[in-house]
Structures are given as C-alpha cells and as structure tokens.
Amino acid sequence: MLDGPNELHLVEKPVPVPKRAEVLVRIDAVAICATDLEIIEMGTPALIEGGPPFHKNFTPGHEYMGTVAALGPGVDEYRVGERVTVEIHAGCGQCKRCRQGMYTSCHNYGLNYGNVDKGHRANGFTTDGGFAEYAINNINTLSRVPDDMSDEEATLVVTAGTSMYGLTEVGGLVAGESVVVTGPGPIGLLAVAVAKALGASPVILSGTRDARLDIGRKLGADRVVNIKKESLVSVVKEMTGRGADYVIECAGTETAINEATQMTNRGGKICLAAFPHEPVLADIGALVKNNIYVYGIRGEGKSATRRAMALMAAKRFDATLIHTHTFPLAELPTALDYARNRTDDAIKVVVKMHGSEMRSRKESTR
Numbered sequence: 544m545l546d547g548p549n550e551l552h553l554v555e556k557p558v559p560v561p562k563r564a565e566v567l568v569r570i571d572a573v574a575i576c577a578t579d580l581e582i583i584e585m586g587t588p589a590l591i592e593g594g595p596p597f598h599k600n601f602t603p604g605h606e607y608m609g610t611v612a613a614l615g616p617g618v619d620e621y622r623v624g625e626r627v628t629v630e631i632h633a634g635c636g637q638c639k640r641c642r643q644g645m646y647t648s649c650h651n652y653g654l655n656y657g658n659v660d661k662g663h664r665a666n667g668f669t670t671d672g673g674f675a676e677y678a679i680n681n682i683n684t685l686s687r688v689p690d691d692m693s694d695e696e697a698t699l700v701v702t703a704g705t706s707m708y709g710l711t712e713v714g715g716l717v718a719g720e721s722v723v724v725t726g727p728g729p730i731g732l733l734a735v736a737v738a739k740a741l742g743a744s745p746v747i748l749s750g751t752r753d754a755r756l757d758i759g760r761k762l763g764a765d766r767v768v769n770i771k772k773e774s775l776v777s778v779v780k781e782m783t784g785r786g787a788d789y790v791i792e793c794a795g796t797e798t799a800i801n802e803a804t805q806m807t808n809r810g811g812k813i814c815l816a817a818f819p820h821e822p823v824l825a826d827i828g829a830l831v832k833n834n835i836y837v838y839g840i841r842g843e844g845k846s847a848t849r850r851a852m853a854l855m856a857a858k859r860f861d862a863t864l865i866h867t868h869t870f871p872l873a874e875l876p877t878a879l880d881y882a883r884n885r886t887d888d889a890i891k892v893v894v895k896m897h898g899s900e901m902r903s904r905k906e907s908t909r
C-alpha cells in the first residue's frame with residue numbers, strides 16, 4: 544500500500560470480489576515499470592478519488608500475470624486455474640472514446656469510486672494494482688498464457704502491447720516500411736522486436752548505452768546508433784534516402800523529438816510513446832511543411848496486448864532478453880531500487896509472488 548511519496552507498506556487487505564465481466568486473478572509475477580516508480584514518488588499519472596494516490600490505501604503495480612482464482616457473475620469466457628496476463632486499462636464501455644475502441648483514452652478515467660462509479664479500471668493507476676496477492680480484472684484485459692511461456696515472460700506482454708499499440712496507431716502492418724525507434728528502454732526495445740516481427744525494414748534503434756543497443760540488435764534492429772558517437776539523423780537519411788516512414792519516439796527528450804521531425808520523411812508518421820517531464824520546444828513548422836503526422840499514445844490500447852501475445856506465443860521474438868532480475872515479494876523495495884538505479888544494468892525487474900526464490904540476476908540470455 545502506498546502511503547506518502549516513496550512510502551510503501553506491506554498490509555493485509557480483504558480479497559476483492561469480482562463483479563459482472565470481471566475475474567479475480569491470483570498474481571504470480573509482476574514486472575516493475577518506470578511509471579510505477581513515478582507513481583510511487585510523484586503520484587501522477589495515478590488518479591485515486593479524483594486526486595493524488597497518497598494515503599488512500601492504494602496498491603500500485605500494473606505489469607502482472609497470474610492464475611484465474613474466481614469468476615464474477617456471468618463470466619464463462621475463462622475458467623478457474625487458467626494462466627492469464629493482463630493489460631492495464633478497462634474503459635467504462637459507455638463514453639465516446641470507449642465506443643470508438645479507444646478505451647485507454649476513456650473519458651471516465653479515474654471515475655471508479657463512490658457515487659460516480661463509471662466502471663472504469665486502470666489497475667495500478669486508478670484502481671488497486673499488482674504489488675499484491677490478488678487483483679480484479681475485466682475479462683477484456685486478459686490474455687491466456689501458453690503453457691510453455693514462463694511467468695516472467697508473460698509479465699512483459701503488456702510492454703510489448705504498448706509498443707504494438709504505437710505501431711498500430713502509426714501504421715498497422717508495417718512490412719517493407721522503415722522504422723526508427725529512439726530510446727532503448729523496455730518499450731523501445733520491444734518496439735524494435737514488434738516492428739521487425741511485422742516485417743519493417745530497415746529497423747534502426749538509437750540510444751546512449753551500448754549494452755542496451757546490443758540487446759536491440761538481438762531483438763531485430765538492422766542498425767543501432769549510439770548517439771554519443773554518431774549522428775542518428777545522418778544514418779537514417781543515408782539508409783532510407785528520404786527519411787524514415789515511422790519514428791517511434793521512446794526517449795522523451797527535446798533532442799529526440801526534434802530529431803524525429805528531421806528524420807521522418809514527407810507524409811511520414813511519428814509516435815510519441817514517452818512522457819517528457821518538461822514542455823518541449825518543437826519545430827512545428829517542419830511538421831506542417833512536410834505533412835508529418837504525430838500521434839501521442841496512452842497505454843496499450845486497441846487490444847494490442849493480444850496481438851503482442853500472438854507474436855510472443857509464436858516465438859517471433861524473445862522478450863525475455865529485456866528481463867534481467869527476479870526478486871521475491873518480500874524484497875519489493877530492493878527490486879524497486881534496482882529498477883530505479885538500473886543497478887547491475889537492470890532493465891526489467893520481475894517480482895515473484897510465490898515460492899522462495901532467492902534474488903537472482905538472470906543466468907543467461909537465450
């Protein structure tokens with residue numbers, strides 16, 4: 544439970560009861576996301592009872608998987624005992640955006656309490672999340688986990704789903720189109736993997752850490768650019784001629800956003816997938832003159848998580864390359880520190896709920 548900023552306490556809560564179209568999930572594993580760290584420290588973008596999430600008995604955590612433990616009334620889509628992984632957002636189902644299928648942009652975001660309960664859930668943001676033994680999930684947020692997929696890998700499906708949503712928004716099937724991904728965080732690295740699996744060519748990844756760029760190469764990047772050593776814009780122009788068809792911006796810096804503008808071809812598309820912390824000065828004129836489309840994305844919409852799961856179940860890429868560390872629940876604070884400080888080159892840190900696994904760095908990468 545999140546008390547004040549950076550104050551997590553282990554407390555007992557009643558096991559929640561699923562309502563119509565919901566199931567109870569016994570959580571088996573949960574990955575830590577940079578957004579969890581932001582929520583725990585700053586509050587946003589979590590929204591509880593119309594305000595910051597502090598001192599409200601709120602449990603963060605949103606990248607989890609587990610086992611169906613109970614069914615709400617009328618649920619016959621899942622059975623107790625099935626392994627599932629989750630996406631975050633379950634829209635209200637009745638607002639304009641939900642009716643358009645844009646449930647991650649639900650107009651009733653955060654209105655899930657008291658007298659104005661609109662049925663919206665975003666677990667770990669507006670409703671209790673996954674640093675817990677149990678959670679409630681709408682059936683629309685579930686994907687079945689194949690028997691041969693590990694708990695750890697299944698927690699990464701929502702991250703791949705976010706990358707998939709970015710590509711869905713800018714272009715859907717991208718076979719033969721050029722894609723640049725800026726920023727080798729978890730979403731950027733899996734954006735490389737998803738773009739490659741969808742046939743994009745070439746796929747170019749930029750960043751500042753060679754170790755992460757190497758993982759990007761293993762996930763399918765045709766070219767990686769360490770921006771401390773090379774000009775990304777020059778490399779992209781050289782490889783594509785007129786510039787990239789799509790840029791997936793996962794760095795969130797002013798430089799990266801302006802370089803995205805410079806290296807996108809006329810009529811191309813830019814997806815903004817990172818949250819810059821300050822207002823950004825951008826060359827809007829260049830966007831207009833070149834008819835460049837810019838898309839902000841929130842979360843893993845349009846059921847992208849299920850499409851990401853389809854690729855991962857078919858082993859089209861190995862998402863576990865970004866999983867670096869595992870900790871038991873009792874060591875959640877240490878796990879959060881590893882993710883926050885990138886200790887020991889941590890990328891995705893996973894917390895396992897059951898068993899007594901000792902903390903470990905992943906032995907090898909496949």
Ligand SMILES: [Zn+2]
Nearest residue numbers: 576577578606
């Ligand atoms: Zn996340």
Ligand SMILES: [Zn+2]
Nearest residue numbers: 635638641649
């Ligand atoms: Zn809605």
